[in-house]
Amino acid sequence: MSPETFTVLLLVGYALLVYALSFKGMRQTQSKTGFAIGNKDMSPWLVGITLSASISSSATFVINPGFVYVHGLSAYVHFGVAGALGIATGLIVLSRRFLTIGEAQGSVTIPQWIKHRYESPRLGVFFACLNLLSLTFVVLILVGCSILLSSLVNIEQKQALVAVLLFVFSYVLMGGTYAHAYTNALQGILMLFVSVGLFVHGWHYFGGQPFVALQSVGPDFAAVFNPSSNLYFSMFSVFTSGFIITFALMLQPHILTKVLYLKDERDTRIFLITAIGSGTLFMLILFVGFYARLAGYEVEAQDTVVTQYLLHETSNSLLGQYVRAFIFVALLAAGMSTLDGILVALSAMVVTDVLEPAGLSADKGLKVARWVLILIGVLALLIAWEPPAIVGLFAQKGVYGLAAASFVPIVFAAFFKTRLSATMVGFAAVAGLGTHLILNMFFGVANPSISATYGIFAASAVGGFGLMKQQFKQEA
Numbered sequence: 001m002s003p004e005t006f007t008v009l010l011l012v013g014y015a016l017l018v019y020a021l022s023f024k025g026m027r028q029t030q031s032k033t034g035f036a037i038g039n040k041d042m043s044p045w046l047v048g049i050t051l052s053a054s055i056s057s058s059a060t061f062v063i064n065p066g067f068v069y070v071h072g073l074s075a076y077v078h079f080g081v082a083g084a085l086g087i088a089t090g091l092i093v094l095s096r097r098f099l100t101i102g103e104a105q106g107s108v109t110i111p112q113w114i115k116h117r118y119e120s121p122r123l124g125v126f127f128a129c130l131n132l133l134s135l136t137f138v139v140l141i142l143v144g145c146s147i148l149l150s151s152l153v154n155i156e157q158k159q160a161l162v163a164v165l166l167f168v169f170s171y172v173l174m175g176g177t178y179a180h181a182y183t184n185a186l187q188g189i190l191m192l193f194v195s196v197g198l199f200v201h202g203w204h205y206f207g208g209q210p211f212v213a214l215q216s217v218g219p220d221f222a223a224v225f226n227p228s229s230n231l232y233f234s235m236f237s238v239f240t241s242g243f244i245i246t247f248a249l250m251l252q253p254h255i256l257t258k259v260l261y262l263k264d265e266r267d268t269r270i271f272l273i274t275a276i277g278s279g280t281l282f283m284l285i286l287f288v289g290f291y292a293r294l295a296g297y298e299v300e301a302q303d304t305v306v307t308q309y310l311l312h313e314t315s316n317s318l319l320g321q322y323v324r325a326f327i328f329v330a331l332l333a334a335g336m337s338t339l340d341g342i343l344v345a346l347s348a349m350v351v352t353d354v355l356e357p358a359g360l361s362a363d364k365g366l367k368v369a370r371w372v373l374i375l376i377g378v379l380a381l382l383i384a385w386e387p388p389a390i391v392g393l394f395a396q397k398g399v400y401g402l403a404a405a406s407f408v409p410i411v412f413a414a415f416f417k418t419r420l421s422a423t424m425v426g427f428a429a430v431a432g433l434g435t436h437l438i439l440n441m442f443f444g445v446a447n448p449s450i451s452a453t454y455g456i457f458a459a460s461a462v463g464g465f466g467l468m469k470q471q472f473k474q475e476a
Contacts, residue, residue, distance in 0.1 A: 003321035006325055008153070010326065011152075044262060047267075048270065048274025049185050049189075050185065051091075052282065053278075055279055059141075061144075061282075061334040062148065062306050064286060065292070065305050069299065071229045072226055072290075072293075073226070074223060074224055075289070076286055076290070077242075079283070081242075082239045084283050086245065090248070094259075095268050109345070110127065111127040112352055114409050114410070123409075123422045125357060128350065128352075129354070134252065134342050134346060134398070135346075135383065136398025138339060142384040147307055148335070161385070165381055195283075198284070199287050202287060202290075206290075245449040303390065307328075310324055310328065346373075400436060400455075401433045401437055404452045416467060424466030428459040431455070435457075
């Protein structure tokens with residue numbers, strides 16, 4: 001069997017297995033709530049692997065190793081150390097409290113959680129609209145997956161883009177959350193094999209002395225704070241912003257709402273162990289950026305580092321070409337595992353937090369959620385058709401802005417007894433998002449994690465002022 005035939009059969013087998021799992025999910029999806037968060041009958045192990053696979057998408061497996069390839073150790077510390085710590089801390093600190101409040105309120109989306117917590121329907125609609133910034137991450141995943149698929153089966157990237165879009169949207173339309181969870185379990189297992197396998201395979205490039213090997217590229221490449229980098233050049237840009245923004249990224253709709261899949265608080269321990277453990281192993285894929293640079297591969301487009309590395313490493317033998325097909329399919333799965341989660345979350349939010357308050361009847365919610373999903377797909381395709389030069393930075397502008405806007409309404413509600421007014425929450429969200437976008441787009445702050453961190457500081461200042469104001473009212 002030729003490698004080309006094996007590749008096609010592997011893709012077909014993967015697609016059929018995903019559709020089978022989606023069909024199983026469709027049989028369990030009978031309502032809008034079931035489409036959005038399931039029926040509280042999923043194992044915490046399943047929810048944990050679903051969450052970690054959702055976090056570790058094309059950004060981690062395809063795009064971020066390119067930052068390591070260009071910027072060196074500083075980029076690895078930003079994503080692989082500070083980022084991993086931020087993710088773990090965010091999940092540990094927020095999961096139990098978010099679940100407790102969400103259960104008491106009967107919330108199925110983050111905007112609905114905020115609406116109930118602050119008793120403000122307008123605030124729910126506002127945050128549902130803000131969460132459309134997740135479309136930037138949908139674009140990143142679509143572009144990353146299209147790069148992989150076009151390299152795998154030798155078709156044009158735009159053709160691959162349409163194929164990826166049709167595939168993932170079709171299986172999510174079938175089963176909603178259950179399709180997302182079941183397929184993520186499959187995809188997460190594939191991702192574990194690939195991340196660990198590529199990490200071990202390329203270790204020889206370090207020659208037993210990792211820091212010496214990195215210094216052979218250049219002293220800046222081996223520096224924790226890279227003085228020649230416009231992104232990762234200081235303690236704040238490398239570690240502080242990396243930790244804070246990834247902590248805040250746990251507030252995204254396709255991440256934190258996974259907690260609502262759990263039956264009750266007793267499941268959170270197993271859920272967290274599974275999610276953090278598998279997520280830590282996923283981060284090993286970042287070493288591909290080091291390996292590609294140490295191997296001397298010249299890659300023109302930063303976003304294609306992983307694909308170019310794999311093509312170079314596996315083209316010299318027949319066995320290598322078979323292995324490459326498996327790895328590429330697993331990397332595609334990494335993108336699908338986040339994309340389907342975002343799509344379910346976005347469609348549920350539009351229906352629950354925008355259309356139903358406007359008069360949509362509840363019995364039509366599931367049908368409309370699926371039509372909304374199609375509309376989101378069309379919008380994402382239009383943006384991804386001619387993507388930005390570095391799609392990773394484009395996506396970070398959107399999702400980091402969303403994180404900055406969501407920080408105060410969720411974190412303050414979870415941990416402060418004094419409740420902010422809805423107006424002050426709105427001001428804090430605008431301050432967070434506005435500060436991030438202004439610094440990034442008009443004041444030359446190239447690293448979106450830096451501008452978003454300052455946005456979180458600004459939002460927190462507004463929230464802190466609001467808390468003091470509320471306390472003075474209560475004491476008066």
